Amino acid sequence: MDMRRVVILARRVFTQILHDRRTMVLFMVMPLLVLTLAALLLRSSPKDLALGVVNEDAGADTPLGHVSLAEMIEKELDASDSFAVIELERDQVEAALKDGRVKGAVIFAANFSQAVSEGGQTKVELRLEGSNPSTASNVRNNLSRLIMQRMASLATMTGQETVGAPVVIEPSFMYGGPEYDSLDYIAPVYIVFFVFFFIFLLTCVFFLRERSQGTMERLMATPINRLEIVLGYMMGLGIFALIQSAVVLLFTVWVLDIDYAGNLLVVFIIEAILTMVAANMGIAASTFATNEFQVVQFIPLVIVPQGLLSGTIWAIEEMPTLLQPLAYVMPMTYANQAMRAVMIKGQGLGSVWFELVVLVGFAALLIALGALMVQREVV
């Protein structure tokens, strides 16, 4: 193998992109735009969600006198930025949810204060409208946070060590803290997704063009061999991809101010390897396409399933058992895991070596596949 030829080919591919200003700008700026949009959406905490409160609490006698715990919570809910409280009777709840007056309704039973003061499990019913999962989880999260806070301060006041926890479940975050938001969780995999998406598409189109404009035929009529072509492409597009992902990464970290714990260099290494996988997948896929429209059709075929199944949004363990094995044959899964481990958990190369080895394996497999697929004999 002649490395010089590989490098020359890589340089040519890179120069081509440089000359195509629109593509270049689009690929650099687009991810930033989309990411900014995602940031705005994910970070906007909904203000004054209408929350119905059914307060049947009869109160309890405590060392501090007769108090209604539910009433205290209700006042606090109303005072918070998250909710606008609407008082309801129990039999009004369903109707209020139905006509959209409230997004959720919390019901304090008659024995609420009593039960809390006696300790043990206390049940707070929460009816959610639920058609929009993110609103639902917003209500749930904010509500449980506020109740927990109230309980905790009450516990301090009464000198009790613990107060029975309401059933309302607060999702627990192992990493990150109160500052931690969905964007922090999504950003690492977002970078993965975009690197993959763009490089896959870019390689696909580039390679296809190489065939359709006849330059592949001419290239094959020079001493360069298939492996050199695939490697040259990978390198040329890879360098471009690395610049792109560096821009996205720095934008994420500095402009959008994402929390990250790990070493950015390790992040970069993961991206470099992912780039190889994506580029070679693009080469292999492009040999199945005969025009650029077909390349676009590869997006739902190759990119979307990976976006859905690789733990980008839904945790793999929470997926239907039937789908779980699929996640593990997708390169993006390993990139996601590695990126989250490094960016969120702050782990180093040592902890993600397995994922990296798998990714390198994918890349090697795809290089071989790509080299085999290049220039299928056609008239």
Place this chain on the structure above:
Amino acid sequence: MDYVVETQQVTRAFGDFEAVRGIDLRIRPGETYGLLGPNGAGKTTLIRMLVGLLRPTTGRVVVLGHDMPNKAVLAQIGYMTQAQAIYTDLSVRENVHFFAAMVGQHDARRVEEVIALVDLSDWTDKLVRTLSGGMQRRTSLACALVHRPRLLLMDEPTVGVDPQLRVQFWEYFKQLNAEGVTIVVSSHVMDEAEQCHRLGFLRKGVMLAEGSSDELRAKAGTETLEGAFLAFAGEEHNG
């Protein structure tokens, strides 16, 4: 080595369809050989086998003393196709430089020289997509010539080329010929054929007749090459 290109009973099938059937070519050094025939005659298939892009189904292809396909021999072959086959988003120089480097020609002066040869010196740094079709064609030729090939294989290089440029192209070819470059060119334009030393009439993958244009006309007893082709084709058809 007696012949630059030699094929022995070369046949190439695509599934059930035999595109090229039992062809024997013997092309001498410094010769311009024209493969003539209508579309679908097997010209492209034959040339692609000479370049080594296709393997013959049966038979043997020997180019510059080596059995094809052979990657190393390609450094001595210039190949030009009907398609432009250049990178439209690169400049003229970048294109020529790239294909030069692919065959191991790293001399920057040669790049400029060949660009001058095809009269594109004033357009060297222009992106190819901004150039006219004729200029793109000349860029394509420059890419095929930059490494001083000993053998130039061209598949319908003048298709879609205006008459003026076609004349110019044949002047380049003659010049190369004079420098000892062997040329194999396919065409379905008969007036181009007059420029070749020898011709091969190809139809439905079979070689109908071979010889200089004068020989072919004389043999067929016609005044034009076109007439000769039709005469041979009819003979084949009836026989």
